[in-house]
Amino acid sequence: MIINLNVFKKPVTGEAWPLLSPELNQIQFLVSDLDDAKYALKVTAVDGYLVDWGDGSEPEAFDSEEVAEHAYTVGAGVPFIGGGYTFWVITISATEDITSFNCNYHSTKGVNTDYGYLAAAFNVPTLAGIGPMFNGTLFAAPHLTIVDFIADMPDFTDLSYLVQGPNQITTIDLTHFTEALATYQILPYTQLTSFTAPANFSNVTAAQGMLSSMPELLTADITAMTSLQNAQSMFNSSPKLKTINASGLVAITTSPYFILACSDLETLDIRDGNFSTVMIDAIIDTLPVNATPDKILYCKGNPGTAGVTHTKSGWTIDTTT
Numbered sequence: 001m002i003i004n005l006n007v008f009k010k011p012v013t014g015e016a017w018p019l020l021s022p023e024l025n026q027i028q029f030l031v032s033d034l035d036d037a038k039y040a041l042k043v044t045a046v047d048g049y050l051v052d053w054g055d056g057s058e059p060e061a062f063d064s065e066e067v068a069e070h071a072y073t074v075g076a077g078v079p080f081i082g083g084g085y086t087f088w089v090i091t092i093s094a095t096e097d098i099t100s101f102n103c104n105y106h107s108t109k110g111v112n113t114d115y116g117y118l119a120a121a122f123n124v125p126t127l128a129g130i131g132p133m134f135n136g137t138l139f140a141a142p143h144l145t146i147v148d149f150i151a152d153m154p155d156f157t158d159l160s161y162l163v164q165g166p167n168q169i170t171t172i173d174l175t176h177f178t179e180a181l182a183t184y185q186i187l188p189y190t191q192l193t194s195f196t197a198p199a200n201f202s203n204v205t206a207a208q209g210m211l212s213s214m215p216e217l218l219t220a221d222i223t224a225m226t227s228l229q230n231a232q233s234m235f236n237s238s239p240k241l242k243t244i245n246a247s248g249l250v251a252i253t254t255s256p257y258f259i260l261a262c263s264d265l266e267t268l269d270i271r272d273g274n275f276s277t278v279m280i281d282a283i284i285d286t287l288p289v290n291a292t293p294d295k296i297l298y299c300k301g302n303p304g305t306a307g308v309t310h311t312k313s314g315w316t317i318d319t320t321t
Helices: 199-205 277-286
Strands: 002-005 024-031 038-045 051-052 058-062 065-071 087-093 098-103 118-121 145-151 169-171 194-196 219-220 243-247 267-270 295-298 317-320
Touching: 038 051, 038 087, 051 065, 058 065
Parallel strands: 118 145, 194 219, 219 243, 243 267, 267 295, 295 317
Antiparallel strands: 002 145, 002 169, 024 087, 024 118, 038 065, 038 098, 051 058, 051 087
């Protein structure tokens, strides 16, 4: 999985970022002194873990769940080719399974230390959780540009809050999460213009708010999510979203506020699913009223299709096509 944020200027002088290439059971980070160059992290690994901070200091060994802290000297790293900061490469390794990684609070800083992360690469097939580097923090790693998941991760079943906070993410590959079951709010604030659920999302049963607060999203296709049961607020506050293909959701049982505040929506397809009359009428009630003519909701083939009575100005409610 690669997350690409177009944050920095085109390189003009100095050294470019190195390519992160962790070996099996390793995690690597490219970090900077964009902030105060203090970092703290925590890894869950059966027999502990080793951290090479990449600044010439001796690698340090830590017990599983023990917080590893380091303070770099600001300006002492490799100068970035575009100027403005210097950087280092952190390498985390373990002899036994790594199951989770967290950014942590530095003891002399008092806040989460995710601000200066530039890139990350995980070659950890046993990884089952990441946080709060991608979630729940004030900045949510706003300068994180590349995240590369190299190995398939069958133990990583809950992707909830994978990416949070303001960012410039334009591409994301979720195919390495082969047994995904939950995807709450995984992509808010990203700059994706389109999203198609990958085939491995056929296992997902809960996706509340999954594609909400995406300011540039134009099209979405979630037809692969055939096990989806809870789609509450799935499409919420994505103002440019025009087309949604949500057909074939045969397991759907609840969808309050399935569509909300998607003011540019023109086409919604929920055919051949398990939507009840109450669910379809509720969706109709939250469809936007806008100046675009010929807006259409396709809802044929659901248990509740025949009983649909609600209408919305400017929308065709197609129950037969």
